[in-house]
Amino acid sequence: MKRSSESLQIEITRESSILLIKLLGEVDMRSSPELRNAITSEWEQPCPRLIIDLSSVSYVDSSGVGTLVEAKRHVERTDGRLILVNLQPRVRSVFEISHLVQFFTICQSVDEAREA
Amino acid sequence: LLELDLSSEATVLPEVRDQVRDWAAGTGWSEHQIGEITLAVDEALSNVIRHGYHNQPNGKIHFECKMIDDAPSGRGLQVRIRDFCKNVDLSKICGRNLDDIRPGGLGVHLIKAMMEKVEYRYAPGGGVELTMQKSMNHVAQDASAADEDSGSDQQDGGA
Numbered sequence: 001m002k003r004s005s006e007s008l009q010i011e012i013t014r015e016s017s018i019l020l021i022k023l024l025g026e027v028d029m030r031s032s033p034e035l036r037n038a039i040t041s042e043w044e045q046p047c048p049r050l051i052i053d054l055s056s057v058s059y060v061d062s063s064g065v066g067t068l069v070e071a072k073r074h075v076e077r078t079d080g081r082l083i084l085v086n087l088q089p090r091v092r093s094v095f096e097i098s099h100l101v102q103f104f105t106i107c108q109s110v111d112e113a114r115e116a
Numbered sequence: 117l118l119e120l121d122l123s124s125e126a127t128v129l130p131e132v133r134d135q136v137r138d139w140a141a142g143t144g145w146s147e148h149q150i151g152e153i154t155l156a157v158d159e160a161l162s163n164v165i166r167h168g169y170h171n172q173p174n175g176k177i178h179f180e181c182k183m184i185d186d187a188p189s190g191r192g193l194q195v196r197i198r199d200f201c202k203n204v205d206l207s208k209i210c211g212r213n214l215d216d217i218r219p220g221g222l223g224v225h226l227i228k229a230m231m232e233k234v235e236y237r238y239a240p241g242g243g244v245e246l247t248m249q250k251s252m253n254h255v256a257q258d259a260s261a262a263d264e265d266s267g268s269d270q271q272d273g274g275a
Contacts, residue, residue, distance in 0.1 A: 007130050026133075029162045030126040059133070061158050062226055066219035090151045097229045097256060098222050099215070 007031050010038050017048045018114065024056040027064030035064070039071045046078040051113045055086035060094055072104065081105065083113040117182045124165045124175030124199075133158055136181065143183055143193070144252065152256045153193065156230035157181070159223040160197050160246055167209075168201035168244065176200050188232045189251035195231075200243040206236050229256045 008031035009024040019042055027035060043050070052068070054060075072082040083105045087095065095101050107113040118139040122128050133154050140150040161177065169175035178198040185191050210224065228234050233249040 026130065028126075028129055028158065029166070030129055059154075061155060061162065062222035063162065065222060069217060070219040090148075093151075093256065094155070094226065097226060100217065103217050 008034060010035060012038065012042060014042075014045075014047070019043070019047050019050045020053065020110065021050065022053040022056065026059040027057055027067070028059065028061045029063040032063040032067040036067050036070065039067075040074065043074060043078070043080075046075075046080055048080055049113075050075050050080055050082045051085055051110060052082065053085045053110055054088070054091055057088065057091055060091045062094075062098075065094060065098055065100065068104070069100070083107055083116055085110050085113050117180060119180040120178075122161070122177040122179055123173055124169035124171075124177060125173040126162070126165060126171075129158055129161060132161060132179070139181060140193075145193075149250075149252075149255065152230040153195075153250065156227045156248060156250075157195060157197075159227050160195075160248065163223050164197065164199045164201065164244075168199050168204060184249070187249045187251040187254075189253055192232070192249055192251035192254070195246075195248040197246045197248075198239055198243060199245075200239075202242065204244050206238065206244070209236060 007026045007028065011022040011024070013020040013022075021038065021042070023035070025031070039050070050071070052071075068082075068084070075082045085107050086109060087106060092101070095104070095106075105116060107116055118135060120132065120135065122132065136154050136157050137150055140153050145153065157179075161179070164177055165171060165175075176199070179196070181193060181195045183191065184194045187193065227248065231248040231250050232254045233247075235247045237245055237247075239245040
């Protein structure tokens with residue numbers, strides 16, 4: 001399934017025990033509500049693991065980071081795990097400066113996240 | 117000089133980021149610093165739209181960015197963002213404790229980490245003017261350290 005705003009494309013794949021969301025573009029104040037809606041909507045059918053692939057995200061601001069914090073809390077309320085994958089250096093630096101690298105589980109690849 | 121008159125809509129942000137990136141690339145900033153400058157500008161404008169104008173799209177924002185010789189450590193840039201918001205209390209403009217992890221409250225931390233000097237003041241005639249400076253040799257630092265080092269005023273972040 002694909003959802004998109006002008007600056008962000010969201011690709012959603014559901015596997016047996018994994019919800020995989022791949023983001024492409026920029027996660028900012030404008031596109032964060034779309035991401036929040038997508039996660040909330042998909043999580044109406046909870047599963048053990050939500051993997052968010054950020055390999056194609058070129059930019060994230062505090063709105064985007066806040067949306068991911070909210071998503072992690074949301075997923076954990078149903079005993080799920082949220083794993084972020086493949087943060088590009090510029091995106092990772094925002095998480096580092098915000099003291100959120102330890103808060104999130106971050107993997108280098110989707111395959112690693114499947115096993116984490 | 118990059119000068120823009122903007123409306124208080126999130127839809128303007130991608131275009132502003134593009135213009136800031138282009139301007140910074142043409143004035144000698146590194147790719148890494150361009151990312152920092154762009155993020156600080158984006159966060160500052162997001163705060164005005166969200167907290168100043170409460171997401172109402174009919175507000176005005178004046179933005180300008182220019183190179184200066186008297187940034188804190190020499191040559192650098194100065195960004196000024198002037199809004200016309202009413203009833204803003206500068207004393208309440210602050211980010212959250214970074215150890216209190218929750219959505220929201222990160223914007224001002226990011227601004228202060230990316231920029232070397234950050235000052236908010238009431239603008240003549242109403243509204244708030246934010247001035248941010250960054251020297252050519254400045255790179256982002258840890259956000260909590262930035263809070264202690266930069267400027268006297270704070271603004272609520274917009275995460």
